[in-house]
Amino acid sequence: MQDIWLPLLLAASFGAFTGSLFRLTRRPGYQRPFLFPVLGLLGGIAAFMIHYVLASVTGAPAWLLPVLVVLQVWLWLGPLGPKLRPAKQPEP
DSSP states (O other): OHHHHHHHHHHHHHHHHHHHHHHHTSOTTBSOTTHHHHHHHHHHHHHHHHHHHHHHHHOOOTTHHHHHHHHHHHHHHTTTSOOOOBOOOOOO
16 A cells, blocks of 8 residues: 555646646736645546556556656646636726
């Protein structure tokens, strides 16, 4: 059981980091900037679960986990991600 915690934490932190990098590629002025690292964290956990199942069933290699994390975060923040609207500018 202890073999699971370290890769899970590493995948979650890498997902949060990837989500933060994805935030930097967006135009400034969008609402909810904290949403990107949180969705990245959840994407990293989901990618770890997918990799864990693949590794136990088919013997997937370890290098597949970071690829799955990046793809999962891109999927959740890109095409299937939240639709972000620009923040309203206060009128003078």
